[in-house]
Amino acid sequence: MNNLTERINAATAFIRQKTDFTPAMGLVLGSGLGDFATRLTNIAATIPFGNIPGFPAAGVAGHAGQLVLGYFEDSPVAVLNGRAHFYEGISQQETTIPVRVLRRLGAHTLLLTNAAGGVNLSFVPGSLMLICDHINFSGQNPLMGPNLDEFGTRFPDAGDIYTAALRRPLLEAAQQAQLAVCEGVYLMYSGPNYETPAEIRAFRTLGADAVGMSTVPEALVARHAGMRVIGISCITNMAAGVLNTPLSHEEVVSTGARVKEDFARLVAMAIGLGAAAPA
Ligand code: HPA
Numbered sequence: 001m002n003n004l005t006e007r008i009n010a011a012t013a014f015i016r017q018k019t020d021f022t023p024a025m026g027l028v029l030g031s032g033l034g035d036f037a038t039r040l041t042n043i044a045a046t047i048p049f050g051n052i053p054g055f056p057a058a059g060v061a062g063h064a065g066q067l068v069l070g071y072f073e074d075s076p077v078a079v080l081n082g083r084a085h086f087y088e089g090i091s092q093q094e095t096t097i098p099v100r101v102l103r104r105l106g107a108h109t110l111l112l113t114n115a116a117g118g119v120n121l122s123f124v125p126g127s128l129m130l131i132c133d134h135i136n137f138s139g140q141n142p143l144m145g146p147n148l149d150e151f152g153t154r155f156p157d158a159g160d161i162y163t164a165a166l167r168r169p170l171l172e173a174a175q176q177a178q179l180a181v182c183e184g185v186y187l188m189y190s191g192p193n194y195e196t197p198a199e200i201r202a203f204r205t206l207g208a209d210a211v212g213m214s215t216v217p218e219a220l221v222a223r224h225a226g227m228r229v230i231g232i233s234c235i236t237n238m239a240a241g242v243l244n245t246p247l248s249h250e251e252v253v254s255t256g257a258r259v260k261e262d263f264a265r266l267v268a269m270a271i272g273l274g275a276a277a278p279a
Helices: 004-018 034-039 097-105 164-176 197-206 216-224 249-258 260-274
Strands: 025-029 041-048 066-072 075-081 109-118 128-136 181-188 210-212 228-238
Touching: 004 041, 004 097, 025 034, 025 097, 025 260, 034 066, 034 075, 034 260, 075 097, 075 260, 097 216, 109 216, 109 249, 109 260, 128 164, 128 216, 128 260, 164 181, 164 228, 164 260, 181 216, 181 228, 210 228, 216 228, 228 249, 228 260, 249 260
Parallel strands: 025 075, 025 109, 109 228, 128 181, 181 210
Antiparallel strands: 041 066, 066 075, 109 210, 128 228
């Protein structure tokens, strides 16, 4: 099963055999942020990624690797608890298969979360950043290859990938709830090594506020498919060279755990806004 469309079809059919649940919104939970899935109720299905034909396997500490279909409050959501990464050697066309499957299941909006390094010197570990735009520095693009016309057009507009019409009310809601949230540009680096201090200085000059190893391919594929996109970065550490300490995955996971309550509040607000049908 090599063909992308065949894999998307097989995954969708497999899930549809188990449940006719229709999510309004999809959620991708990044490193250390997967706890949120435990807040769903009326679970229609929980399926390990490894059981879904056509899905890529997700294999990193901090990622549970399962699809959970259920409700958050009154909103029907599909949670991808973990994700496959480009640095695993999996093409971006493949790492984004789950996003296209969620679109097939009916999701009109996608919330992407990640752990990221702070490039903007005003950030601190634990800051929450709404992504307002991105820089694709990964060296690849998930939309390369034959265009999947059933999802979207060959040359999609990228001027509003992180839907401003959702971002603005979300920022306002966070402010009203006295939850500190900033906005910024996310730059994707391939990984798997953390960046060098020289790379981080360069990325700051380019206009990046945060750096990470995911999200950009998923956002591109979602927008291509006409989905609205919200992106939230948890700044788990300052990027390389900002502080005098080596970076580690343990720090990423432990900061994620420390701020998970604030993160969950912001995600809850995002679902409240994003799950409502688009105007
Ligand atoms: N760089 C890249 N990816 C990351 C980082 C970082 O500093 N922190 C968490 N994910």
